[in-house]
Amino acid sequence: MKDKLIIFDTTLRDGEQSPGASMTRDEKVRIARALERMKVDVIEAGFPAASQGDFEAVQAVADAIKDSTVCGLARALDKDIDRAGEALKGAQSSRIHTFIATSPIHMQKKLNMQPDQVIEYAVRAVKRARQYTDNVEFSPEDAGRSEEDFLCRILEAVIDAGARTLNIPDTVGYSMPQQFGATIANLIQRIPNSDKAIFSVHCHNDLGLAVANSLSAVMNGARQVECTINGLGERAGNASLEEVVMAVRTRQDFFGCDTGLDAREIVTCSKLVSSITGFPVQPNKAIVGANAFAHESGIHQDGVLKNRETYEIMRAEDVGWSTNRMVLGKHSGRNAFKTRMAELGVQFAGEADLNDAFFRFKQLADKKHDIFDEDLQALISEQGFEAEDEHIKLVALKVCSETGEVPNATVTIRVDGKEMTGCAQGGGAVDASLKAIESLVKTGAILALYSVNNITNGTDAQGEVTVRLENAGRIVNGSGADTDIVIASAKAYINAVNKLQSVDQRQHPQKGDV
Numbered sequence: 001m002k003d004k005l006i007i008f009d010t011t012l013r014d015g016e017q018s019p020g021a022s023m024t025r026d027e028k029v030r031i032a033r034a035l036e037r038m039k040v041d042v043i044e045a046g047f048p049a050a051s052q053g054d055f056e057a058v059q060a061v062a063d064a065i066k067d068s069t070v071c072g073l074a075r076a077l078d079k080d081i082d083r084a085g086e087a088l089k090g091a092q093s094s095r096i097h098t099f100i101a102t103s104p105i106h107m108q109k110k111l112n113m114q115p116d117q118v119i120e121y122a123v124r125a126v127k128r129a130r131q132y133t134d135n136v137e138f139s140p141e142d143a144g145r146s147e148e149d150f151l152c153r154i155l156e157a158v159i160d161a162g163a164r165t166l167n168i169p170d171t172v173g174y175s176m177p178q179q180f181g182a183t184i185a186n187l188i189q190r191i192p193n194s195d196k197a198i199f200s201v202h203c204h205n206d207l208g209l210a211v212a213n214s215l216s217a218v219m220n221g222a223r224q225v226e227c228t229i230n231g232l233g234e235r236a237g238n239a240s241l242e243e244v245v246m247a248v249r250t251r252q253d254f255f256g257c258d259t260g261l262d263a264r265e266i267v268t269c270s271k272l273v274s275s276i277t278g279f280p281v282q283p284n285k286a287i288v289g290a291n292a293f294a295h296e297s298g299i300h301q302d303g304v305l306k307n308r309e310t311y312e313i314m315r316a317e318d319v320g321w322s323t324n325r326m327v328l329g330k331h332s333g334r335n336a337f338k339t340r341m342a343e344l345g346v347q348f349a350g351e352a353d354l355n356d357a358f359f360r361f362k363q364l365a366d367k368k369h370d371i372f373d374e375d376l377q378a379l380i381s382e383q384g385f386e387a388e389d390e391h392i393k394l395v396a397l398k399v400c401s402e403t404g405e406v407p408n409a410t411v412t413i414r415v416d417g418k419e420m421t422g423c424a425q426g427g428g429a430v431d432a433s434l435k436a437i438e439s440l441v442k443t444g445a446i447l448a449l450y451s452v453n454n455i456t457n458g459t460d461a462q463g464e465v466t467v468r469l470e471n472a473g474r475i476v477n478g479s480g481a482d483t484d485i486v487i488a489s490a491k492a493y494i495n496a497v498n499k500l501q502s503v504d505q506r507q508h509p510q511k512g513d514v
């Protein structure tokens, strides 16, 4: 039977201490419910003495949550502890978390207390908290910069006073993983009554080491980790819940313990916290970033298509993504391209067809950062147009358009292998270009419709132009796509002319007709 690692989520308390991340009572309840669905063991809902609003928020979370323990933070002061005790009255299972700083700098400069006085405050606070609940947690704040001997003294005293969880905070993110792990191991070994309490850690990310320090502590006997969704928290944040949980789960061989969390709720929780706080999740964030399970490069995509585990150590579905993603871009290869096309219902007749489409795809990918399904569909439908009786082809297009001047277009087309060039002016670059083409093909058709859709978003998006030509009762639609709207328009017009003339050819075949 594996050891259980308790997950103590402090998104609603330390997470809320991120400048700009404060939450209303109802928002806290919504997040708490999501955490409960994820089977988080302890939810630290706030600091009831901080304000009437936070008192009510903790009270509301305590009333709403049934399966997780609800915790409130309190300084080592009677008034704070009484406030926490009151706020948690309605909880099915409650915990009071009381703390006082133990580092020389905090004791001298902040608290203005002697070490013995700090121990007195701590013991008194734990005893008072025990009047409200058996479940009392004590934290020696700034333990990362505290003397180990003093930590041993104060922790032994608070265990005797009734604390059942001893949380060792690296309050300013100063510790190094090996050193922090050694501290945890030493405390467990040196404190005579340490077996009566669970050791916990609470690491900050000032040097980007919050998760590493937490995991090092787990390796050395800590059995509770305090963490937040998306790593939210004071300054650079706390250890990120999703990273801790998935590291321990993915490397059970290494840690020998696991959490009881339903990790499939992680992504939902992450999105909820991000939307409520307005803190976006960076795309390359482990586990919950948009790119965490996305592959763009051909070699990786090919590997993943052959066997997912070549480049994935977790399954996207196991943390709540619907699936992993193959992102098509300029680094992609044929295997991924063909697979995505098959998913879109496109089968290639043979290797030559695939190569042709793939070549056009790479050309597009060089022009455009993100290739979406719509881009691929446009690519294929264009390929379809070319396969039709396309005896007119666009060779070159030059447009002159400047303020105060009438736009001018020069177009070269190839008609049955013969190049011809024409010029025209127009009301705009598109108008001039279509008139220049018409001056060469002379369909006499009416332009019945012209529409532009940006296939995807962004200024480098592909534009898809549709034109409708009418001539002597015949109607054809043509379309063309390009990152340049004027070129897309010219392609669409020529596509429509090709269709028109192929209809003409079928009805009135005339050799050499343009």
Ligand SMILES: CC(=O)SCCNC(=O)CCNC(=O)[C@H](O)C(C)(C)COP(=O)(O)OP(=O)(O)OC[C@H]1O[C@@H](n2cnc3c(N)ncnc32)[C@H](O)[C@@H]1OP(=O)(O)O
Residues within 6 Å of the ligand: 014, 017, 047, 049, 050, 051, 074, 075, 076, 077, 099, 100, 101, 110, 111, 112, 141, 171, 234
């Ligand atoms: C590391 C952490 O994350 S700890 C949690 C941090 N979170 C917060 O501070 C958010 C909630 N805080 C608040 O709303 C306010 O700071 C309150 C209501 C708690 C206190 O407000 P105020 O009474 O105006 O005090 P203020 O914040 O200016 O100063 C803190 C006081 O608490 C004392 N104090 C700090 N920590 C503790 C402690 N653990 N136990 C006892 N006293 C403490 C300080 O020495 C200082 O006392 P002083 O005013 O006698 O010098």
Ligand SMILES: CC(C)C(=O)C(=O)O
Residues within 6 Å of the ligand: 014, 073, 099, 139, 141, 142, 167, 169, 170, 171, 172, 202, 204
């Ligand atoms: C209250 C304690 C656990 C804390 O938030 C810290 O030390 O960072």
